[in-house]
Amino acid sequence: MAKSLGHFSSLVSFTKTQLSRQCARLFFRTSVRRTVMRAVPSILSPKARDFSLPNPSWGDEMMRLYNHYNQQGGVDPEGGGEQGGRWTRLPSYNRSLKYAIGGVYLSKIIQSKARLFTRNIQQAGAAFEYVVFYTNDKQRCVCVLQAGHLLEGPPGHVHGGAIATMIDTVTGSHASLLCAPVMTANLNVNYRSPIPLGSTVLIESTLGEQEGRKMFVSCKISSSDGSKLHTEATALFVSVGVSHLLRG
Numbered sequence: 100m101a102k103s104l105g106h107f108s109s110l111v112s113f114t115k116t117q118l119s120r121q122c123a124r125l126f127f128r129t130s131v132r133r134t135v136m137r138a139v140p141s142i143l144s145p146k147a148r149d150f151s152l153p154n155p156s157w158g159d160e161m162m163r164l165y166n167h168y169n170q171q172g173g174v175d176p177e178g179g180g181e182q183g184g185r186w187t188r189l190p191s192y193n194r195s196l197k198y199a200i201g202g203v204y205l206s207k208i209i210q211s212k213a214r215l216f217t218r219n220i221q222q223a224g225a226a227f228e229y230v231v232f233y234t235n236d237k238q239r240c241v242c243v244l245q246a247g248h249l250l251e252g253p254p255g256h257v258h259g260g261a262i263a264t265m266i267d268t269v270t271g272s273h274a275s276l277l278c279a280p281v282m283t284a285n286l287n288v289n290y291r292s293p294i295p296l297g298s299t300v301l302i303e304s305t306l307g308e309q310e311g312r313k314m315f316v317s318c319k320i321s322s323s324d325g326s327k328l329h330t331e332a333t334a335l336f337v338s339v340g341v342s343h344l345l346r347g
C-alpha cells in the first residue's frame with residue numbers, strides 16, 4: 100500500500116513537473132505571441148491617433164462649436180464668401196512629426212518618448228482640449244479651445260504661458276499648412292482680459308504678409324459668443340529646411 104502510494108506520489112510529482120514545464124512553454128509561447136501581436140499593429144499601423152475628435156470631456160459649448168464648424172459646408176460666421184467660407188478640420192497628433200509622410204514610423208525611431216506639449220496629458224479634459232479648422236483658401240484658421248483645470252495661472256484663470264502656447268500652436272499650424280516645416284521666429288502677445296479656467300474660447304488666426312520665407316500671422320482669442328476679447332497676438336514664422344530641424 101505504502102509502495103503504491105509512493106508510486107502514486109512520484110507519478111503526481113512527475114506529472115506536476117511535466118505539467119509545469121508544458122505550462123511554462125505554453126505561457127512563454129502565448130505571451131511572446133501576445134506581445135508580438137500587440138506590437139505588430141502599432142509598428143505597422145499607418146494611422147496615428149487623431150486628438151482633435153470629440154471625447155467625453157468635451158462640454159456643451161465645445162461640442163456646439165465643434166459641430167458648427169465641422170458641418171459639411173459649414174459657413175464662416177463672418178461671411179467669408181464661397182471661397183474662404185467653408186471649414187475643414189485639421190487632424191491633431193501627439194507629435195508634429197506624424198504629419199510627415201511616414202511620420203508614424205519615424206516617430207517610433209526618432210526620440211520615441213517625445214510628445215507634443217499640448218497633447219501629452221493622459222487625462223482627457225485636464226489640460227488642452229482643442230480642434231483647429233481652416234478655410235479652403237487657407238487664409239484663416241479657427242481653434243475651439245476648452246481650457247482644463249491643469250492650466251491654472253492666477254486663481255481660477257488660465258496661465259499666460261498656456262495661452263501663448265495655444266497661440267503658437269494655432270498660428271504655427273496655420274503657417275505649416277502653407278509652408279511646412281516652419282519655426283516661430285517672433286511672438287508678441289497682448290493679454291486683454293483673463294480667460295476663466297474651464298471655459299471654451301475661440302482662437303482665430305489670419306494670414307498676413309508673406310515675404311520669401313517669412314510669414315506674418317495675426318491672432319485673437321475671444322469668448323465663445325464673441326462678446327469678450329481675451330488676447331491679441333502677432334507671430335512671425337520662418338520656413339526652414341528639414342536639415343535645420345535635424346541640426347538642433
Ligand SMILES: CCCCCCCC(=O)SCCNC(=O)CCNC(=O)[C@H](O)C(C)(C)COP(=O)(O)OP(=O)(O)OC[C@H]1O[C@@H](n2cnc3c(N)ncnc32)[C@H](O)[C@@H]1OP(=O)(O)O
Binds near residue numbers: 271311337
Ligand atoms: C502642430 C503644432 C505646431 C506647433 C508650432 C510650434 C512652433 C514652435 O514653437 S518652433 C519653436 C520655437 N522657435 C524656435 O526655436 C526658433 C529658433 N530660431 C531659429 O531656429 C532661427 O532663428 C530661425 C529659423 C527662426 C531663423 O533662422 P534662419 O532660417 O537662419 O533665417 P534667418 O536668415 O536668420 O532669417 C530669415 C528672415 O527672418 C528674419 N528673422 C529671423 N528671426 C527673426 C526675429 N526673431 N524677428 C524678426 N525677424 C526675424 C530675418 O531678419 C530674415 O529676414 P530677411 O529675409 O528679410 O532678411
